[in-house]
Amino acid sequence: MPVMKSLDAATLPIDARLPDILASLEPSSRVLLVAEPGAGKTTRVPLALLKAPWSRGGKWLLLEPRRVAARLAAGFMAETIGESVGQTVGLRMRGETRVGQDTRLEVITQGVLTRLLQDDPMLEGVAGVIFDEFHERSLEADLGLALALDAQAGLREDLRLLVMSATLDVESLLAVMGRQTPVIDCPGRSYPVTTHYRALNQREDVVRQQASAVLESLENDVGDALVILPGVVEIRRLARELAPRAPGLALLELHGRLPLEAQRRALCPDVEGRRRVVLATAIAESSVTVEGVRIVIDAGRERVPVFQPRTGMTRLETRQVNRASADQRRGRAGRQGPGTCLRLWSEEQPLIPHGEPEIRQADLAPLAFELARWGISDPAQLRWVTPPPEASLSAARDLLQRLGLLDAAFHLTALGRAATRWPTHPRLAAMLERAAELDARPLACALVAMLEGRDMDAERDLAQALSLRLADARAYRQWHGEARRLAAIARCGLEVNSLDPLGELLALAYPERIAQRHDERSPGRFRLAGGGLATLPESHPLAHAELIVAAELDGQASGARIFRAVALEVSRLERLYPESREWRTQLAWSDEQGRLVGEQVRGLGAVVLASKPLQALPTEAVRRALLDALRRRGALPFDHQAEQLRGRVALLRREEGEAWPDWSAQHLLGSLATWLGPHLEGVTRLEDVLRLPLGRLLHDSLDWPLRSRLDALAPERLAVPSGSQIRLDYTPCLEDKPPVLAVKLQEVFGWHESPRIVSGRVPVLLHLLSPARRPLQVTGDLASFWANGYPQVRKEMRGRYPKHPWPEDPLVAEATARTKRRG
Template sequence: MNPALPIDAVLPTLLQQLSRSGSCLLVAEPGAGKTTRVPLALLQQISAQQASVQQGRWLLLEPRRVAARLAAGYMAEQLGEAVGQTVGYRVRGEQKISKATRLEVVTQGILTRWLQDDPALDGVTGIIFDEFHERSLDADLGLALVRDVQQGLREDLQLLVMSATLDVPALLAVMPQDTPVVHCPGRSFPVHLLYRPVALQDRLEQQAARVVREALQAHAGDLLVFLPGQAEIRRLQRELQDLATSGVLVAALYGQLPLPRQQAVLRPDPEGRRRVILSTALAESSLTVPGVRVVIDAGLERVPVFQPRSGLTRLDTRRVNRASADQRAGRAGREAEGWCYRLWSAEQLLVPHGEPEIMQADLSGLVAELAAWGIKDPQQLDWVTPPPAPAVAVGRQVLQQLGLMDDRMGLTPLGQKARRWPTDPRLALLLEKAAEMQALPLACWLVAWLEERPQGDDPDLLHRLEQRPQKATGGSDGRWYQAARLWAQRAGCTLELQRLDVAAELLLCAYPDRVALRQGKVEATSGGADQVSYKLVRGGQAFLPASHPLARSKWLMVLDLDGQASGARIYQAVALPDAVMAPRLPAESDWQVRVYWEASQQRVVGEEVQALGALVFARRPLQQMPAEAVARALLEGLRERGKLPWSEADLQLLGRLKLLQRVLGDSWPEVSEAALLARAESWLLPRLQGITRLEQLQKMPLGQWLLDSLDWSQQQALARLAPVQWRVPSGSCINLDYSGEEPVLAVKLQEMFGQTTTPVIVDGRVPLLVHLLSPARRPVQVTRDLAGFWAGSYFEVRKELKGRYPKHPWPDDPLQAMATARTKKAQQQSG
């Protein structure tokens, strides 16, 4: 009999709400049992309602392959069946399903391909998005496409989104109207937090090893250690290898481990030994590791970050967010009271949540999927987080350069053809070109390497290919072989290499923007060894040790960099023969006009060049720069700069517009710097004709141009709702200050005699913050309550300032006194 879990108490409500509404959000804390209990309950409900068990298939989406396999295995075990009967799974390169399967556990990327092949999802009753808080790119895209299917093809398709921490308002904004939200508490015990920061002179694994030994002595139960990646896991394993003699098992857990080894870690040790489990973020959610009483958290995670400048995605090691840190700590309190050692100081500030992958990923694959779906503008779909317009533009540019997308944002015939390969657009193109060149075995090895990135210190990929594994061994080379064999099965070919000579040409088809040209030799920053500098076709420099054979190559195809802005290290590359590069180089008569922003000179520069991307072989001055090109180059320079040269008066206008947008909402445009630059084509670009220098633009009326972009009714309303000046009781018209969070009226105290009500703007919605000034124009009181000031604080101010400013009136009754901007003598003379 299964033990009771917190989710059991809310299952009847959840099933009822989902059946009634067709969609639901489930916020279930860690340990509630949502991943395995909810899908099985839905299957039972379908069986009770339908005569045939062959109908009513559900899809459960998991963020990782290991989570999908393990969840399917656990649920099948609960039913007393083998995986592939009622419950099966489908991940990249592997599936266990049958005609009897009614619950398929799939990874999130599988759903997108499934939807493209069968938008109506025939035979599918509903879809469950599990652990949606991780906000992977595949999950965001999948939800947007499912919502499109619901609205256009399948109103009956049920949708359940669940996680421990959901952004409920953002999700409700894209879910069907009146989508219910069900909350479920978790099952957890107190977890005590202890901080053990890593000293500057120590390596992470040294401190982690010390804390592991401390925790083994202080507490019972197994230990779960969170580390950013496999390299750190291997180093810590070496630091802890002596623990085996004391009966402690040190085990690793990460996504690329073979499934049997992953499953072994998720069960108690059959010999009864204490365990120290070294894991990546894999164990943070989706998986429960039994027996854990202590968590040791390095507080780091490794995430892919796309670098538009280099066109490469690098793995960035950074501090975890607070939600992830709490998730990790909670693993110690699943079964009993626990302890969490954090390898950072208690004063360390963590950001509340992680950034969705859609905000930092290469979006060329997403753009290709949208084009295949028939979507030209991503705004046509409902997104929890819309894809950033600049990243979408870069993705389109990449696809057009590859010949996969046309100028109308649709897929070309080559793009349509390449879609038969279920992988990234670049790799799909590589496979398609290889098919034309009868080099599919080579392409299978290349694509498998580019997807799996097996470990190794040799930067020369062609040399790695010559030393490729010949069978499914352990480790990363074994995974490379398995992935290559899977691609060979898809392509209908063997893995026997016969045409290694075309590897460079194939890679150049897929990565034309990763070419690098040898520049010369430089001295290394440390160690004293020489390095060779290469200039990248997209700009920037990268380096190879001068002693490496690749460093003698004039041209390289750079496949992996460390992502540094300058002095980047080349991790993986292929030499490009001159014969391969020659067709892509400019001819003697091939001159390109280039008009661009030169940041160092703060001006637009025009020239003619013979070039390949950023690699310029010859240049000459441009006699006359096209006006449209000048304007666009200036605009790109402003976007690179990140701000416009506003005058003080312009900043006041921006403050007025920001206030109205904040108070009145979307009826007023957003005027943040980023928003204005994003839509600058409509209001600024037409005005930039003939302006080539920043100093020229600084003299232009930017504020007036922005004001002119508003419609007539908005211009009239702006003057009324957020006036430039305010007439005070003395008769003076005082300029309001909109530069801060609140509008300010700074006025001499004597000019406000008799005024008891605080002035308000925006049709009475926003009170002015009144700065009452001394005769020397120094603030003596800041208030939104004038009546209260006159009745109380005024007399303290009067007492303090009357002797300092005797020429100015300080009446006993300020409410009956005449408001004035003059001295007493000037008042008498005018009277």
């Protein structure tokens, strides 16, 4: 191991924990490291692991969530030991590999691990894998850990796994890694940060207020400023506002769409010595340190992609930042000295504790494809920190089957196996593989490189954008490098003779986005093959086209806006999808006609190329059509009784396990055919379906042993000391909250403790009410309320309700449901 240079002589908090980490990894193959920001875990721990005796036979992989963080970590560690990247410390990410025969530590981005495991499940020559910044819970990190644990359990018992971050959900990780897994804590090294709040007036120009906040912070505090905004659009708006108001400042952007050199400039002090304002996305939230920053201005918003299984589209949502992320952002101001954080929201603004794991809100098509490649048809065979949601996984598998990549048993088809060579989304992998049918591989490589690129802001016309790149590769170096990489995999050049197959190529990748003009009178309105309407401006050149393929939509469930599209000829659609030439029975609920409409059609999905009347409605087809109509509604019409029943069963499933059914709304929508389908005999109208007693149907679907235990474990009513039988509210149990008993305070005199159900395991949350049935106290600990809360309630209520009993000792008083004392 090369000797460390003097520049790394400063002691960091993690140094004191390195012996514990090494000692724990010797007997144990799994370790959790919770190290606060500034501890030095990312650059100190991997180098220390290389010195361990049990590491000398193999290399370590360090996973970083972002490319810029991976490059910085690799560069810093290489410099620390007096080398350049590619020697002892290497770097591997999509489109960039800098490793050599002496490389013992590879810094990789998270998707690389999945590819390495798929290519070699044994991970030959790898001593261990480090998952850095795991708290970000990216889809690739969750999948990588699940596959690594599976490989470790079945093939490589000696493979060591280290999961580390500043904030980890230790309990959830121990559940999948094993309760015996050592957990090592390490404090960070940070300076005090003073936090201020400044809520913006939403009725006034928000950007102007943000700019004023930045300039005032620079005037009042020392150091450079880091401004964290939700996206690139917001960054550029604020930059335009700041530029004329502060000409002496160095305004820099920091986000994932920038070239590497621009990212590096944003992280380092200004060469001219000017004060800097770095306008960044959440890329600056963790993993990287922006030199010289002592001021953080947090806009308090984050932009997250949310996949909608019902529409098959991903929509970007801008949300209030969660508390963990806000604290991470605040910490950026105290990395190199005392700092200041200005939060552009009110101090009273509530924040949720943590963000959602990406696996709960992402497009799961890549994950479903990787599971099939791993040979897994049931995701429950793997250990997940957060299991993939059933509805999203089902939608992903439906897409992969439509693309021809999976068969009915969720195994890879011949096309699916061939598509594994492409390091891209399964949609685009299917397009690249099938492009040979159109003699259009070079065009497909160029198109995929552009669709996955980050330099398409200005262009809206897909064909024009592609022509520009093909005509001047130097002006689009990033695109050209990616296109050449794909062409190398395809073993073809990049000579494109014609753009004619463009529509067909997109139709191969986005079959559900093939769209048909809605009618002659509505130019720009299109019916998508996957269902729903999408629009183009009436002035758009494609507004009158018969068929188009939408390459980019805004993700709205209905009335989606089409941003980029290409025309498609009917004959070419029929050639790509021969099933579009076959007649099929189609039934759908017509809102206009108020009934089921049936006809014989041929086409693709909701795109109808021809139709003819249907004489009779087949019973099974009617049933399927009604169930489809319910699914499209996205919500079932549960009445109060049904919601209470679902809550009771949800509570029992949580307490007793999978013996009780999953009656979550999402699962019930996905299994309509099983529990509701048999009850649709003779039903032809959707309104009749909506009137069915869903609660009774669900209750009747329970096995008799469960039905007999339901009332005993989760009774509908509880007897209270006054003698009343009060109905419990179980709807909070649908959100993993306790059941609620709303009862007048006087009726529970004599109860020493909160009541419990489910054989005494689950305490009931009491909503104690005044004589006017208004809330006085919410408590899950009645004994504590009598001792601490009741005296104050008694003092306040005696004057307001003098004719009602308010005894000094409620534990010995007679409970009563009467509104007045006995005379």
